[in-house]
Amino acid sequence: MKKIIxxxxxxxxxxxxxxxxxxxxxxxRIPDTNVVTKKDxxxxxxxxxxxGGGSGHEPAHAGYIGKGMLDxxxxxxxxxxxxxxxxxxAIKAVDGGSGVLLVIKNYSGDVMNFEMAAEMAEAEGVxxxxxxxxxxxxxxxxxxxxxxxxxIFVHKIAGAMAETGASLEEVKAxxxxxxxxxxxxxxxxxxxVMPASxxxxxxxxxxxxxxxxxxxxxxGTERKPLASANEIATELTKHVLEDLELSGSDEVAVMVNGLxxxxxxxxxxxxxxxxxxxxxxxxKAYKTFVGEYMTSLEMAGCSVTLLKLDxxxxxxxxxxxxxxxxxx
Amino acid sequence: MKKIIxxxxxxxxxxxxxxxxxxxxxxxRIPDTNVVTKKDxxxxxxxxxxxGGGSGHEPAHAGYIGKGMLDxxxxxxxxxxxxxxxxxxAIKAVDGGSGVLLVIKNYSGDVMNFEMAAEMAEAEGVxxxxxxxxxxxxxxxxxxxxxxxxxIFVHKIAGAMAETGASLEEVKAxxxxxxxxxxxxxxxxxxxVMPASxxxxxxxxxxxxxxxxxxxxxxGTERKPLASANEIATELTKHVLEDLELSGSDEVAVMVNGLxxxxxxxxxxxxxxxxxxxxxxxxKAYKTFVGEYMTSLEMAGCSVTLLKLDxxxxxxxxxxxxxxxxxx
Numbered sequence: 001m002k003k004i005i006x007x008x009x010x011x012x013x014x015x016x017x018x019x020x021x022x023x024x025x026x027x028x029r030i031p032d033t034n035v036v037t038k039k040d041x042x043x044x045x046x047x048x049x050x051x052g053g054g055s056g057h058e059p060a061h062a063g064y065i066g067k068g069m070l071d072x073x074x075x076x077x078x079x080x081x082x083x084x085x086x087x088x089x090a091i092k093a094v095d096g097g098s099g100v101l102l103v104i105k106n107y108s109g110d111v112m113n114f115e116m117a118a119e120m121a122e123a124e125g126v127x128x129x130x131x132x133x134x135x136x137x138x139x140x141x142x143x144x145x146x147x148x149x150x151x152i153f154v155h156k157i158a159g160a161m162a163e164t165g166a167s168l169e170e171v172k173a174x175x176x177x178x179x180x181x182x183x184x185x186x187x188x189x190x191x192x193v194m195p196a197s198x199x200x201x202x203x204x205x206x207x208x209x210x211x212x213x214x215x216x217x218x219x220g221t222e223r224k225p226l227a228s229a230n231e232i233a234t235e236l237t238k239h240v241l242e243d244l245e246l247s248g249s250d251e252v253a254v255m256v257n258g259l260x261x262x263x264x265x266x267x268x269x270x271x272x273x274x275x276x277x278x279x280x281x282x283x284k285a286y287k288t289f290v291g292e293y294m295t296s297l298e299m300a301g302c303s304v305t306l307l308k309l310d311x312x313x314x315x316x317x318x319x320x321x322x323x324x325x326x327x328x
Numbered sequence: 329m330k331k332i333i334x335x336x337x338x339x340x341x342x343x344x345x346x347x348x349x350x351x352x353x354x355x356x357r358i359p360d361t362n363v364v365t366k367k368d369x370x371x372x373x374x375x376x377x378x379x380g381g382g383s384g385h386e387p388a389h390a391g392y393i394g395k396g397m398l399d400x401x402x403x404x405x406x407x408x409x410x411x412x413x414x415x416x417x418a419i420k421a422v423d424g425g426s427g428v429l430l431v432i433k434n435y436s437g438d439v440m441n442f443e444m445a446a447e448m449a450e451a452e453g454v455x456x457x458x459x460x461x462x463x464x465x466x467x468x469x470x471x472x473x474x475x476x477x478x479x480i481f482v483h484k485i486a487g488a489m490a491e492t493g494a495s496l497e498e499v500k501a502x503x504x505x506x507x508x509x510x511x512x513x514x515x516x517x518x519x520x521v522m523p524a525s526x527x528x529x530x531x532x533x534x535x536x537x538x539x540x541x542x543x544x545x546x547x548g549t550e551r552k553p554l555a556s557a558n559e560i561a562t563e564l565t566k567h568v569l570e571d572l573e574l575s576g577s578d579e580v581a582v583m584v585n586g587l588x589x590x591x592x593x594x595x596x597x598x599x600x601x602x603x604x605x606x607x608x609x610x611x612k613a614y615k616t617f618v619g620e621y622m623t624s625l626e627m628a629g630c631s632v633t634l635l636k637l638d639x640x641x642x643x644x645x646x647x648x649x650x651x652x653x654x655x656x
Contacts, residue, residue, distance in 0.1 A: 002517045002534065004594040004630065006556045011593060014557075018596030021603035022584075022616040058592035059619075189330045206330065228334045229342075256350075261589035263625045264386035265339060266332040268346030275349035288350040291387075291653075292620070297591045298628070302332065325619075327655035 001198035003298075008195040012055045012075055019062045023324050027065050034082065035090045036062050037072040047162040047171045048072070048094030051103040051155055052087065053110050054079040056192070056297045057215055063325030064152065069159035070103075070323065078194055078297075079216045081109030087117030091126055099127030099168035101175060103154050105147025106134040107216075129172040131158075135184045135305065137243045138212030138221050146214045149257040149294040149305045150182035153317070156326060160316035174316065178307065183240045186303030187232055188213040188220060188259060192296050201299075211235065215259070215296040229266065233273035236304040241281075244306055248282035253317060255305040258292040262300045267291065270302055286314060293325070329526035331626075336523040340383045340403055347390045351652050355393050362410065363418045364390045365400040375490040375499045376400070376422030379431040379483060380415065381438050382407040384520070384625045385543055391653030392480065397487035398431075398651065406522055406625075407544045409437030415445030419454060427455030427496035429503060431482050433475025434462040435544075457500040459486075463512045463633065465571045466540030466549045474542050477585040477622040477633045478510035481645070484654060488644035502644065506635065511568040514631030515560055516541040516548060516587060520624050529627075539563065543587070543624040557594065561601035564632040569609070572634055576610035581645060583633040586620040590628045595619065598630055614642060621653070 005011050016036055020029050029036050035052075042048060051061045052074030061073035071094035076082035091100045100121070104114045111132060118128040134142065135150030158175040166174075188210045191200040194217065201217025204210060209232075212221030227235070246252065256271040258264065267290050278285050286309055294303075309317070321328045333339055344364055348357050357364050363380075370376060379389045380402030389401035399422035404410035419428045428449070432442045439460060446456040462470065463478030486503040494502075516538045519528040522545065529545025532538060537560075540549030555563070574580065584599040586592065599618050606613050614637055622631075637645070649656045 002554065002628065004517065004557045004560055004590060005597055006558050011597065014600055015593050015596040018598070018600035018603075018618070021613075022582075022596070022599050022618045056591070056593065058596070063592075189332065226330060229332045230334050232332055254350075260591050261626055261628075262332060263384070263588050263623060264391075264620070265343050265384065265625070268343045268350070268386070269333055269339065270346070271350050272342055272346035275346075285349075290346070290350045292592070295591060297593070298589055300330065300589075300626070 001193050003195060005195055011195045012077055015055065016075060027062065030089055030093055033086055033089050034075040035072060035086055035093065036065060037093050038065055041071050041094045042096035044096040045098050046096050047098045047168050048096060048100040049103065049159050049162055050090045050094060050100055052082055053105050054081060057294050059325035060294045064155045064323045066321055066323030068163050068319060068321035069155050069326060081107065081113045084113045084116035084120065087114050088120045091117060091121040091128060095126045099129065101158060101168060101171050102128065102130040103151065103158060103175065104130055104132045105151055106132050106145060127168055129168050131172060131175040131179060133179055135182045136214065137183050137185050137239050148184045148186065148215050149255055149303050150184045150307065152293045153182055153253060153307045154178045156321060157313060157316040159321065160319040178313065181308040182305060183244045184303050184305040185236045185239045186213050186259065186301060187211050187236060188299050188301035190261065190300040192217045192260065192299040213301065215294060217296060229269035230273045233270045234277065237274050237277050240304055240306050244308055246283050246308060251284045251286040251309045253307040253309060254285050254288040255293060256290045257294055257303045257305065259299040259301040260295040261298045262302055264291065267302055274304055287317060329521050331523060333523055339523050340405055343383065344403060355390065358417055358421055361414055361417050362403040363400060363414055363421065364393060365421050366393055369399050369422045370424035372424040373426050374424050375426045375494065375496050376424060376428040377431065377487050377490055378418045378422060378428055380410055381433050382409060385622050387653035388622045392483045392651045394649055394651030396491050396647055396649035397483050397654060409435065409441045412441045412444035412448065415442050416448045419445060419449040419456060423454045427457065429486055429496060429499050430456065430458040431479065431486060431503065432458055432460045433479055434460050434473060455496055457496050459500060459503040459507060461507055463510045464542065465511050465513050465567050476512045476514065476543050477583055477631050478512045478635065480621045481510055481581060481635045482506045484649060485641060485644040487649065488647040506641065509636040510633060511572045512631050512633040513564045513567045514541050514587065514629060515539050515564060516627050516629035518589065518628040520545045520588065520627040541629065543622060545624060557597035558601045561598045562605065565602050565605050568632055568634050572636055574611050574636060579612045579614040579637045581635040581637055582613050582616040583621060584618045585622055585631045585633065587627040587629040588623040589626045590630055592619065595630055602632055615645060
């Protein structure tokens with residue numbers, strides 16, 4: 001295992017020190033927890049937005065803390081859900097009297113632990129609502145779909161809505177609108193290596209790739225011969241488009257997300273083809289994001305996300321964010 | 329070789345299509361060249377800033393095009409200097425009547441070709457000045473030092489100065505001030521693979537690392553047993569500090585730069601230790617950047633850059649940039 005780490009069992013707590021060390025004017029850590037919040041949390045009379053999950057997806061989720069995005073991020077161990085008590089700490093820390101929205105990726109551990117935390121907070125009189133992101137079309141059953149890179153758009157748009165002074169119900173409604181209109185799919189050229197085990201998450205031949213991977217090192221839904229950038233972009237975009245049902249006049253936000261080890265050069269090659277496919281269909285790419293937004297440690301590969309936009313979503317997507325990993 | 333590419337000989341031109349496809353409102357390509365410029369270039373009465381070099385360092389350099397940063401980036405083939413005629417095209421495209429500053433990384437091919445381009449432009453009546461970035465302290469001889477991640481600070485600060493309406497001479501002077509005060513050093517845990525050859529740039533054992541690497545796949549100045557994040561951060565920072573001679577009351581900008589494949593988690597572990605070392609010395613980290621700014625394809629590893637600041641440099645570092653890879 002070749003990693004720049006110290007003790008494999010301390011990577012999460014040390015990473016959070018590093019994050020706070022990088023942005024001490026913006027982000028603080030709740031002592032004795034793996035919860036990081038806005039420096040000025042709670043923001044009075046604004047709905048608080050909390051997300052999080054297992055670590056290993058950086059810059060998710062701590063990098064998305066900022067004005068116009070998240071108020072807190074809860075970091076579990078690598079690829080492991082945070083415990084309910086940690087999520088509960090986050091909720092209490094960001095409640096400014098208008099309630100708190102939890103943005104949960106659809107993994108059973110995350111859903112269970114965030115929901116338990118919500119109950120604990122509600123018992124103390126905090127209004128809590130939650131949404132569950134399920135954007136990964138590699139899984140056919142919609143209820144079983146994992147939350148992957150599309151989650152970033154939920155953070156951005158719910159966070160922007162909260163800044164407008166909207167109610168918890170309104171912030172939840174717009175988050176649900178994003179979830180209803182966002183789809184992703186990914187491919188891996190290499191596995192990732194968990195720091196604690198030091199072992200690759202799966203074995204893959206030199207001429208193979210895994211299509212339909214998640215973000216926790218699990219293999220994909222199909223193993224195929226390694227394809228070209230154009231073929232990969234075409235396959236991912238095809239599955240996303242089949243599920244999203246866009247018509248000619250629609251506008252979308254595009255995210256070509258690197259999973260960790262793939263050079264940005266390669267992401268731009270994928271984006272080139274994705275843009276070509278959208279143009280052919282007459283679908284307008286309103287805004288495009290190319291980079292590492294939701295990673296899986298040092299996995300090589302990428303995902304393609306499309307979010308169907310309307311006027312409200314465009315406005316909220318464009319509004320300011322000063323989160324370190326998503327300035328707009 | 330496992331890459332998401334199409335034709336290995338077309339990666340640069342296809343990548344530039346991808347970049348322009350991602351940011352069509354901000355960046356355009358000069359037809360039949362590998363030069364990309366601001367959409368609204370030339371900006372009248374503003375000094376134009378041009379950088380570039382071999383490809384494979386993304387988001388450098390095209391990602392730094394924007395208000396407050398670069399006006400144009402010239403992309404050579406992977407790890408290969410762009411030709412003088414391409415640099416000449418860039419200079420002509422961004423000259424708004426106040427002259428053009430070339431930011432050159434210190435590689436013989438780049439220096440020669442950018443200087444030839446400057447002569448071609450001057451022969452046509454364009455005022456051209458140039459600065460050569462030499463921030464890599466792995467090379468003892470100061471004149472032989474390579475330009476690496478510290479180049480990003482030159483882009484940012486020279487670009488900000490140009491926005492103030494400063495003269496070519498003034499913009500050049502502040503770029504030289506950055507160069508005089510910025511130092512970097514890097515370490516690699518794995519080589520990179522050139523798309524055209526498909527071969528790793530060097531061989532490295534499972535328990536080894538290369539200290540003092542550049543950004544073109546060359547081996548480092550020393551091969552050592554793989555060390556911990558704390559040890560790596562300590563060694564890189566030590567060399568940088570020895571060369572920069574900071575005193576207790578100094579303020580610095582910090583960049584912990586990923587070379588391509590290392591997860592952001594690992595960069596934060598390095599940052600944690602760098603911040604600790606600076607605190608011990610009483611040096612204030614005024615602003616910190618953790619991420620992939622100057623990469624070397626899919627090389628695993630990182631570099632540490634420190635820039636000693638004064639009031640002018642702080643103000644210019646903080647001023648707005650809308651470049652896709654450096655929003656501030």
